[in-house]
Amino acid sequence: MTAPWITYRPELKVLDCTIRDGGLVNDHKFEDGFIRAVYDASVAAGIDYLEIGYKNDRKVTAQGQFGVWKFCDEDDVRRVVGDNPTALKLAAMIDAGKCDWRNDVLPKERSVFDMMRVAFYANQVSEAVDMIADAKDKGYEVSANLMAVTTVKEQEIDQVLEVLVATPADAIVVVDSYGSMYAEQVELLVKKYLDYGRASGKQVGIHAHNNQQLAFANTIEAIIHGANRVDASLMGLGRGAGNCPMELLIGFLRNPKFKIRPIWEVLQSQLLPLSRQVEWGPFPQYNVTGQLNEHPRSAIAARSGDKKDNYVEFFDRLTSDV
Amino acid sequence: MTAPWITYRPELKVLDCTIRDGGLVNDHKFEDGFIRAVYDASVAAGIDYLEIGYKNDRKVTAQGQFGVWKFCDEDDVRRVVGDNPTALKLAAMIDAGKCDWRNDVLPKERSVFDMMRVAFYANQVSEAVDMIADAKDKGYEVSANLMAVTTVKEQEIDQVLEVLVATPADAIVVVDSYGSMYAEQVELLVKKYLDYGRASGKQVGIHAHNNQQLAFANTIEAIIHGANRVDASLMGLGRGAGNCPMELLIGFLRNPKFKIRPIWEVLQSQLLPLSRQVEWGPFPQYNVTGQLNEHPRSAIAARSGDKKDNYVEFFDRLTSDV
Incomplete structure (x- = not known):
C-alpha cells in the first residue's frame, strides 16, 4: 500500500473558520487586531481560505447583540485586510433564511470576498439552490453546506444531493454540526457526496465538530476517502465543543506549502488570551x-x-x- | 455492509487505567477515597479491568517521592477494595528493569490482583519474556505491552512479536506511548499484532495517548480492525496529554452491559476536582x-x-x- 501520510495531494485546500465559527462563541465581537492576526497567520501558514463571518440580514438579526462579523460589510473587512493583496481567499457564510442575499451579496468585482458558503438545513434546499445560483452568477466560488446531516434520513440526503449536483456549486460539504459522527459515518457520507458530485466535477468538503474529540480524526478520515476541502480553526475555536484544531491538521498535512510555526505564534498571542475570556472545547x-x-x-x-x-x-x- | 456501531462484540474488554497512568501525573499520590470511587464507578459501569498502579521495586524507586500506588502492596489494595468481591478484575503494571517481579509478584492465590501487565521497551524483551512466564506460572492473566512502538523499526517489531507469541501472554497491546499514531498506523499495527497472535490465540489490545486528540479515534480504529482489549481512563487522566477518555469510549460501545451514568458521576465527584489540582490534556x-x-x-x-x-x-x- 502507499503511505498517504508521507505524500500529499496538491488539490487539498484548507479553510480557516476560526472567526466565523468562533463568532458563535462571542457573538462575533472580535477586535480588529484579532482578525488581522488571524489573517496574517493564515497568509503565513499557507492556508487557502479564511472565513470571516456571516452576511446576516440586518433586518432580521438583532444588531445590538452582535459584532460586525455577523454581517461582514465590505467596509469592515477592508478596514482590516485592505484589498487583500495575498493568495489567501476570503469567504463568508450566507445562511438560508437569515441572509438578504439578493441585496447583501455584492457582485464579485465590488467585493473583497472570493467565496460564499451557503449554509442550509435539508428543508431549506430550495432557497439554497437559488442562493448558490445567485452567488455563482455574481462571480464567486460557492460551496453548499448541508447542516446537521446526521439528523437527515438517507433518502432525503440523496434527494438534496441530486438537487445540489445540478447547481453550479464548486463544492459540497459534509457538515457534522452536532459532532456526533464516527469514522464509519464520515466514510459513508464522503463517499456518497463524491459519488453524487463526480459527474459535475464537484469537490467534497468536511466540517467537523469536536464534541467527541473526533473532529481532527474525522477530518483525516474524510481526507483519506477523498475530501479536498477541509475546515479547521485555530485552537479548535468554534461553537460549543469547537472544530478541528488547525494546529493538528497542519501538523498532519505533508504539503510543504503549509507552515506550522505561524500557527503556534497566533495561538500564543491571540487564542490563549481569548481562551481565558470565553469557553469552548469538548466538555x-x-x-x-x-x-x-x-x-x-x-x-x-x-x-x-x-x-x-x-x-x-x-x-x-x-x-x-x- | 454491516453497521458495527449498532451491534457489539461480547469479547471486547475494557480496562480502566485512570489510577495507573494518572499516577504518572501526581506521583501516585491518590487518596484512598479517590481509588474507592474509581473502583465503585468501574464496577457500576461494567468495566472489565481496573489497573491500579505499578509494582515497582522499592529498592530502585525513591520511596519518599511516590504514593503507595507506585508499589501496589497487597495490604494497600485490600485496605480500599477488600478482597474485591466483584466481577471487576484488578490489574497492576510491572515494568521491565523497575520491578523485582520474582519476589514482589505473589502467587495469584495470595493476591487480590487478577492480571499483570508487563511493560517493556523493545530492547528489554528478554526480561519481558521471563516476566510473562513468571506471572503466568503464578496464575495471572498476562498482557505484553511493548512501549513506544512508533520508535521501533519494522524488523525489530517483527522480531519482538515472534518472541512474544511464543510466550504464554494472553494479550499483546499496541502502545502509542507518544500519541503520535494516525489511523493508518493503528490499522497496520493492529493487523500485524493480530496476524502474529492468531496461531497462539492471543488477543490484541490498544493503549492510546491523546497528544493529537486522537486517543479515542485511534481506539475506535483499533476496535474496528479487531482489537478486543482496550484501555481508557476517566476524563482521559494520564501522563501528559492523557489517554482515551472512558466517557467517550463507553458512549461509543454498544454492549448493554456498559453503563455511562456512573462514569459521569465519578467525573463530577472526583475527576473535576482533581483537574483543578493537576494538569493533563492535549495542550x-x-x-x-x-x-x-x-x-x-x-x-x-x-x-x-x-x-x-x-x-x-x-x-x-x-x-x-x-
Missing part, C-alpha cells in the same frame, strides 16, 4: 449532546449556568423519558 | 511532541515551568538543528 455536556446526536444549545446553556459542573443532572435531563 | 506542547514522535518529557517540563504559555519557544527548541 462533558458537549460529549453528551454529541453522543445523543443533538444540537449543542442545551449544552451551551448548561456550560454558561451555575450548574456547569453538574454533569449527572445534565445527562439525566437529556435522557429523561418525560 | 500545544503535547501536540508538538506527538507530531514529532517524541517522549513527552520535554512537554511535561515545559507545562510545569514559567514558560508554559510560550508555545513558539518550545516548538523552536524541539525543531532546532543545534
Whole structure:
C-alpha cells in the first residue's frame, strides 16, 4: 500500500473558520487586531481560505447583540485586510433564511470576498439552490453546506444531493454540526457526496465538530476517502465543543506549502488570551449532546449556568423519558 | 455492509487505567477515597479491568517521592477494595528493569490482583519474556505491552512479536506511548499484532495517548480492525496529554452491559476536582511532541515551568538543528 501520510495531494485546500465559527462563541465581537492576526497567520501558514463571518440580514438579526462579523460589510473587512493583496481567499457564510442575499451579496468585482458558503438545513434546499445560483452568477466560488446531516434520513440526503449536483456549486460539504459522527459515518457520507458530485466535477468538503474529540480524526478520515476541502480553526475555536484544531491538521498535512510555526505564534498571542475570556472545547455536556446526536444549545446553556459542573443532572435531563 | 456501531462484540474488554497512568501525573499520590470511587464507578459501569498502579521495586524507586500506588502492596489494595468481591478484575503494571517481579509478584492465590501487565521497551524483551512466564506460572492473566512502538523499526517489531507469541501472554497491546499514531498506523499495527497472535490465540489490545486528540479515534480504529482489549481512563487522566477518555469510549460501545451514568458521576465527584489540582490534556506542547514522535518529557517540563504559555519557544527548541 502507499503511505498517504508521507505524500500529499496538491488539490487539498484548507479553510480557516476560526472567526466565523468562533463568532458563535462571542457573538462575533472580535477586535480588529484579532482578525488581522488571524489573517496574517493564515497568509503565513499557507492556508487557502479564511472565513470571516456571516452576511446576516440586518433586518432580521438583532444588531445590538452582535459584532460586525455577523454581517461582514465590505467596509469592515477592508478596514482590516485592505484589498487583500495575498493568495489567501476570503469567504463568508450566507445562511438560508437569515441572509438578504439578493441585496447583501455584492457582485464579485465590488467585493473583497472570493467565496460564499451557503449554509442550509435539508428543508431549506430550495432557497439554497437559488442562493448558490445567485452567488455563482455574481462571480464567486460557492460551496453548499448541508447542516446537521446526521439528523437527515438517507433518502432525503440523496434527494438534496441530486438537487445540489445540478447547481453550479464548486463544492459540497459534509457538515457534522452536532459532532456526533464516527469514522464509519464520515466514510459513508464522503463517499456518497463524491459519488453524487463526480459527474459535475464537484469537490467534497468536511466540517467537523469536536464534541467527541473526533473532529481532527474525522477530518483525516474524510481526507483519506477523498475530501479536498477541509475546515479547521485555530485552537479548535468554534461553537460549543469547537472544530478541528488547525494546529493538528497542519501538523498532519505533508504539503510543504503549509507552515506550522505561524500557527503556534497566533495561538500564543491571540487564542490563549481569548481562551481565558470565553469557553469552548469538548466538555462533558458537549460529549453528551454529541453522543445523543443533538444540537449543542442545551449544552451551551448548561456550560454558561451555575450548574456547569453538574454533569449527572445534565445527562439525566437529556435522557429523561418525560 | 454491516453497521458495527449498532451491534457489539461480547469479547471486547475494557480496562480502566485512570489510577495507573494518572499516577504518572501526581506521583501516585491518590487518596484512598479517590481509588474507592474509581473502583465503585468501574464496577457500576461494567468495566472489565481496573489497573491500579505499578509494582515497582522499592529498592530502585525513591520511596519518599511516590504514593503507595507506585508499589501496589497487597495490604494497600485490600485496605480500599477488600478482597474485591466483584466481577471487576484488578490489574497492576510491572515494568521491565523497575520491578523485582520474582519476589514482589505473589502467587495469584495470595493476591487480590487478577492480571499483570508487563511493560517493556523493545530492547528489554528478554526480561519481558521471563516476566510473562513468571506471572503466568503464578496464575495471572498476562498482557505484553511493548512501549513506544512508533520508535521501533519494522524488523525489530517483527522480531519482538515472534518472541512474544511464543510466550504464554494472553494479550499483546499496541502502545502509542507518544500519541503520535494516525489511523493508518493503528490499522497496520493492529493487523500485524493480530496476524502474529492468531496461531497462539492471543488477543490484541490498544493503549492510546491523546497528544493529537486522537486517543479515542485511534481506539475506535483499533476496535474496528479487531482489537478486543482496550484501555481508557476517566476524563482521559494520564501522563501528559492523557489517554482515551472512558466517557467517550463507553458512549461509543454498544454492549448493554456498559453503563455511562456512573462514569459521569465519578467525573463530577472526583475527576473535576482533581483537574483543578493537576494538569493533563492535549495542550500545544503535547501536540508538538506527538507530531514529532517524541517522549513527552520535554512537554511535561515545559507545562510545569514559567514558560508554559510560550508555545513558539518550545516548538523552536524541539525543531532546532543545534
